[in-house]
Amino acid sequence: MALAAVPDGIDRFGGALGLEWKLSRQHALDFTILGDYCYDKAVDTNAEGTTLKSISYDRAFNTSFCIGYKFSF
Numbered sequence: 001m002a003l004a005a006v007p008d009g010i011d012r013f014g015g016a017l018g019l020e021w022k023l024s025r026q027h028a029l030d031f032t033i034l035g036d037y038c039y040d041k042a043v044d045t046n047a048e049g050t051t052l053k054s055i056s057y058d059r060a061f062n063t064s065f066c067i068g069y070k071f072s073f
Contacts, residue, residue, distance in 0.1 A: 012038035020070070030068035037061050 018032030038060055044053040
């Protein structure tokens, strides 16, 4: 997808994939992988905003691994 097609207000996309492992009736462990794609567009113009000096895109894909514990009554 081209960055020009994305509206200016949207600068990050994310998703998660996980599973729950039931150890017993009351105890469970959660394992989750989070993916976060973010980008930033920096535009440098003159004071009037009529002449473009430079434009740059910063992109990053961050991944997080989470472990959770659940206890239910």
